[in-house]
Amino acid sequence: MDTPTRPQHGGLVEYELAGMDVADVRFAVSPLTELTLSLRTFREPGRYPVHLPWLRRTERARAGLDVALLTALTNEAQWTPDYLTPRPHSPLTRLDDELEAAARVPLDRLRDDLRAVHPDGLPAPLRGDLAVVRDRVVAALHAYWDACFAPWWPRMRTVLQADVVHRGQVASAYGLGAMFTGLSERIRLDDGVVRVRLGSPARFRRPTTGEGLTLVPTLFTRAASAPISPAEPPTIWYGARGAGTLWQAEPVRAPGVLTDLLGGTRAGLLSTLAEPASSTELAGRLGVTVSAVNQHLRAMRAAGLLSSARHGRSVLYLRSELGDALLGAAE
Incomplete structure (x- = not known):
């Protein structure tokens, strides 16, 4: 071109x-x-x-x-x-x-x-x-x-x-x-x-x-x-x-009770992960660092709130059934 x-x-x-x-x-x-x-x-x-x-x-x-x-x-x-x-x-x-x-x-x-x-x-x-x-x-x-x-x-x-x-x-x-x-x-x-x-x-x-x-x-x-x-x-x-507007952080709205329970970033991640996403993508959407997102994702996966799968060079995260149930109850 x-x-x-x-x-x-x-x-x-x-x-x-x-x-x-x-x-x-x-x-x-x-x-x-x-x-x-x-x-x-x-x-x-x-x-x-x-x-x-x-x-x-x-x-x-x-x-x-x-x-x-x-x-x-x-x-x-x-x-x-x-x-x-x-x-x-x-x-x-x-x-x-x-x-x-x-x-x-x-x-x-x-x-x-x-x-x-x-x-x-x-x-x-x-x-x-x-x-x-x-x-x-x-x-x-x-x-x-x-x-x-x-x-x-x-x-x-x-x-x-x-x-x-x-x-x-x-x-x-x-x-x-x-x-x-x-x-x-x-x-x-x-x-x-x-x-x-x-x-x-x-x-x-x-x-x-x-x-x-x-x-x-x-x-x-x-x-x-x-x-x-x-x-x-x-x-x-x-x-x-x-x-x-491409690289602006997206405001993520999570139920107040969920924010009180998990903290703002983890509640935002749980609300966001209805569809698979990588830690890099999530960091950009939430306006935080990749290392911080990875720490939260590992903790939430260990607690059973998220599942993960490798896709190429990336690891994609998705809300688990337990995460769905917790979000549904909070809403």
Whole structure:
């Protein structure tokens, strides 16, 4: 994806909506796109102040990753390889499916996408046998997801899906023109043509006939963007609403008698764990440290109020039958 940090003049992508194509504008969410675009924060975290709480909480986990390779997947203009920001087909797209496709990307496409990001020469982690580089990229992204995204993804996905619902409501109430204008100041719909002003010098116009136009909200972009090649499926990425609230601690309401019995944090945990969650996710939601949450979770599990199970690299906790009974009695 070609999204420079400093605007350059002349970049314009135009998608022609004709006939039934107007009804074929769809929204979708891409976990791999979020994962890839988040790599921009590695280079310039100060440009993404809304995500600083997340960067602090995942700092230790990132230290164990293939940071050199992950950083090489962006450049100083914050471009990323197009094949790692694929057009998703649903608001429920799965990361495993997208990574599987990335692991099969043709090597000539891989070479061209990497050179587009680094036209003056590839960084050392991206040099060498292309098949080896392809496998290393997928492995590094998978490890990055497990360490830094999986615990937070339910929360991220909720914000993204809420944005999709909002845009649909705007389109229904005020029309497609108002919906497109609300996505970004860089996007307009005029006479059946969607125009996206880009920071790159890319310029092309193409119809969406037979393919439709996919709109993808993301938490890691500061402006609208689109593929730089007319050969790519018609796609527009735009900043999702609500990103500013993503890392705020959530107030958890627990019955007063339960708070008196267990204390505020443990009562909040018991009320929250109707669905499985990791200690990292719970720490972010409650606004406390991971070590503190782990101490409470171990004590509550020992008391029979919680059950736990390993999922990948994370341990997920869930309220037990005894915990359900205690919460029900308190309510």
